[in-house]
Each structure stands twice: as C-alpha cells, then as structure tokens.
Amino acid sequence: MKILILGGTQFIGRHMTLAYLAAGHTVSVLTRGLSPDDLPSEVERLRGDRDQGLAGLSALTERTWDACIDVSGYIPRQVRPSAEFLHNQVNRYVFVSSVSVYGDTKRRPVLETDPLLPAAAEDVTEINGETYGPLKVTCEGIVQKLYGPRSTVLRPQIVAGPHDHTGRYPYWVNRAVQGGEMLAPGDGTDHLQVIDVRDLARFAVQVVEEKLDGVFNLVGPRLSWSAFMQVLGAEQVTWVSTEVLQAQGVTSQELPLFRSEHGPLSSLMDVSPDRVLAAGLTLTDPTVTVRDTRAWSATAQLTPPFTPEREAAVLAVARGGTLPN
Known part of the structure; x- marks a missing residue:
C-alpha cells in the first residue's frame, strides 16, 4: 500500500x-x-x-x-x-x-x-x-x-524507546547506568506506564x-516504581517521599514519568490496554525497551532534566529526615 x-x-x-x-x-x-x-x-x-x-x-x-x-x-x-x-x-x-x-x-x-x-x-x-x-x-x-x-x-x-529526544524516559535509563546513589521518587509503590x-x-x-x-x-505494562528500578538495574536507590520532593520544589519536568499514586494526573498511569490487546497489539518486554534506549542514548548527548547537583541537594535533605523551614 x-x-x-x-x-x-x-x-x-x-x-x-x-x-x-x-x-x-x-x-x-x-x-x-x-x-x-x-x-x-x-x-x-x-x-x-x-x-x-x-x-x-x-x-x-x-x-x-x-x-x-x-x-x-x-x-x-x-x-x-x-x-x-x-x-x-x-x-x-x-x-x-x-x-x-x-x-x-x-x-x-x-x-x-x-x-x-x-x-x-x-x-x-x-x-x-x-x-x-x-x-x-x-x-x-x-x-x-x-x-x-x-x-x-x-x-x-x-x-x-530509542530516538526519544524528549529525554523523559532516557533520563532514568542513563541515570541508572551512571551508578552511585540514585534518587527514586516516592516509596516504590507508585506506578508508571x-x-x-x-x-x-x-x-x-x-x-x-x-x-x-x-x-x-x-499502553504498555503497568509497573510499580520499585519494579521499574529493578528493570533499570539501579543498584543504590534512595527513595525520597513526595512530601520532600514537593517541599524542595521538584517539578514533574525534573523527574519525568513520576506521578504519585493519587496525585494530579495519576489516572493516566492506570490506563486499560484490554481493547488494543484484543485487536492484536504485541508488547515489548520493558527490559528490551531499557536496553535499546540505553544503547541509543549513549551517543545522543541528551541534557538531563534533573542535574547531578540538584539530585544531590534533594538527597541531602531526604537523609536529614527533616524538612527545611
């Protein structure tokens, strides 16, 4: 055709x-x-x-x-x-x-x-x-x-997937491969699709x-953030609560893909795939999406939305256990 x-x-x-x-x-x-x-x-x-x-x-x-x-x-x-x-x-x-x-x-x-x-x-x-x-x-x-x-x-x-110049998904893929202490939003029970x-x-x-x-x-598989971190292969994860993230002014642009379970637009991370699966959609395993995105982004020179300095500052507050005035 x-x-x-x-x-x-x-x-x-x-x-x-x-x-x-x-x-x-x-x-x-x-x-x-x-x-x-x-x-x-x-x-x-x-x-x-x-x-x-x-x-x-x-x-x-x-x-x-x-x-x-x-x-x-x-x-x-x-x-x-x-x-x-x-x-x-x-x-x-x-x-x-x-x-x-x-x-x-x-x-x-x-x-x-x-x-x-x-x-x-x-x-x-x-x-x-x-x-x-x-x-x-x-x-x-x-x-x-x-x-x-x-x-x-x-x-x-x-x-x-590969060639995603928005950087939303590649951020997490690239951050995990960099190693070291990695900020993960929420407590692991929130979901993403x-x-x-x-x-x-x-x-x-x-x-x-x-x-x-x-x-x-x-829509693809609905994963908990805990499962997503495992798919990414993140080895040193520190979970930072939504309260700390909000208090530190962390935006959805800085931590793309994250929507707390009952926060704004969280329903869009709980979308039924039933109709499209019945019509014949086949889904790629999330590990393959991560692998192929990682291979492409290795030379894509994407700017991370959440800078290492910003991540370190928010992690420091989270480790302190108290919110700043």
Whole structure:
C-alpha cells in the first residue's frame, strides 16, 4: 500500500516510517525539512509546512494514498486543513492523539469510552499543560467527523524507546547506568506506564492493513516504581517521599514519568490496554525497551532534566529526615 506520514523523521514518525517500510509498503513523508533525516533513500520526501494551512500542503496536490498517518497534528489549525484537503485522496486517516484527552479521571483503569476533556476552540494555538489535552480532543473530533469509519484514533501513553529526544524516559535509563546513589521518587509503590514506540508503530501498520477503525488506547505494562528500578538495574536507590520532593520544589519536568499514586494526573498511569490487546497489539518486554534506549542514548548527548547537583541537594535533605523551614 501507499502510505503518507505527516511528520515522519523524528522519534514516533521515524519509527512509523520504518515500520511501514518493513511491512513492504511505500512511504511518503511530509515535513518542513528542518530536522535531521536519516531515513532510507526509498522514502519519498515531500516538503510542506502545516502551520501555513492549505498553502503548506501544495506538495500533496493530485496525489492519492491508501492511508494518512498524522503524527504531527497538535492544533486544529494544522489538522483541519490536512484532513479536509486529503478527504478524497486517502482511504483512511489515522490520527495519533494522546491519553491526555481524558484529563484526570476518577474511575480507573481508564477506558476508551471514558469522558473526554472539554474541546478547545479551533482558534487556540498555544500548546501547554492546560491546552494540550483539549486541543487533541478538538483534533480528534475534526478527523472523526470528516472520515467517520475511515478514521482511526490512537491514544498512546507516554512513548518510550530509542530516538526519544524528549529525554523523559532516557533520563532514568542513563541515570541508572551512571551508578552511585540514585534518587527514586516516592516509596516504590507508585506506578508508571509507557508504550514502546516500536509497539505503537507496529500497531499503526496493523490498523491500516486490517482497516481497524475507532479509538485505541496504546499502553504498555503497568509497573510499580520499585519494579521499574529493578528493570533499570539501579543498584543504590534512595527513595525520597513526595512530601520532600514537593517541599524542595521538584517539578514533574525534573523527574519525568513520576506521578504519585493519587496525585494530579495519576489516572493516566492506570490506563486499560484490554481493547488494543484484543485487536492484536504485541508488547515489548520493558527490559528490551531499557536496553535499546540505553544503547541509543549513549551517543545522543541528551541534557538531563534533573542535574547531578540538584539530585544531590534533594538527597541531602531526604537523609536529614527533616524538612527545611
């Protein structure tokens, strides 16, 4: 089949491109051409800028594809023009959304049928912690209304694996291999869920090949933080309570992936994989995700979000057993 990927050179898009190629399909990618591109030569590069609306989609004129995979649609100003422009040019529109569309639900585990956040207005363009989920809700609605049963919405959990330049997952992988006393958040009983990027990409291929419509949560194994530390191979772990972390002003950006069990957005670390597993998703063992991320990040020169100096300072407070005034 012929596949069009909107944004196919970075992390998720890159793995999508490689997965479709490995399955024997022909792939075109639409990008601005600004990011490093090490894709195989058989990938067709089309240039365009979705922020320019219809004017940025001229490279797609008078072309047809079996499916469009939208991995770079974050705001309605990007998604509506492409979805409308391609309506008669693609058979299926696959939109990569996020579990953030659920907000912080009370019921757990989170299911595809759970209520979504209120949709953002279509003229909202600023993406931040407050708008990210509502914007994805709006973008999902645009695609579903235009394509109906020809649409598929994928809602991945935090995506992990090689080529993750966000550094969220690689931070923990790299910190564990550095050795020495390592700060671990909470007491080990909190949980996290991530999805290996290659599992997401393989399922996206399956969606197109088997014409799977509807909505799928894409989530991996749910691990306790204690189990996660073991998977990482961390040898000298010091657990630091959420109270100490909060008192020291440690943010979720500094300690990515950690959400205390009953704290803000903790429900998004308890998302049900039942529907997508029944549809055929296969999951990579977490030890493999760690191993392969570690191999890639060894030369990636990522900046750690939690500096060694900051970690040492917070550990010193935790060892003291008292909170500063």
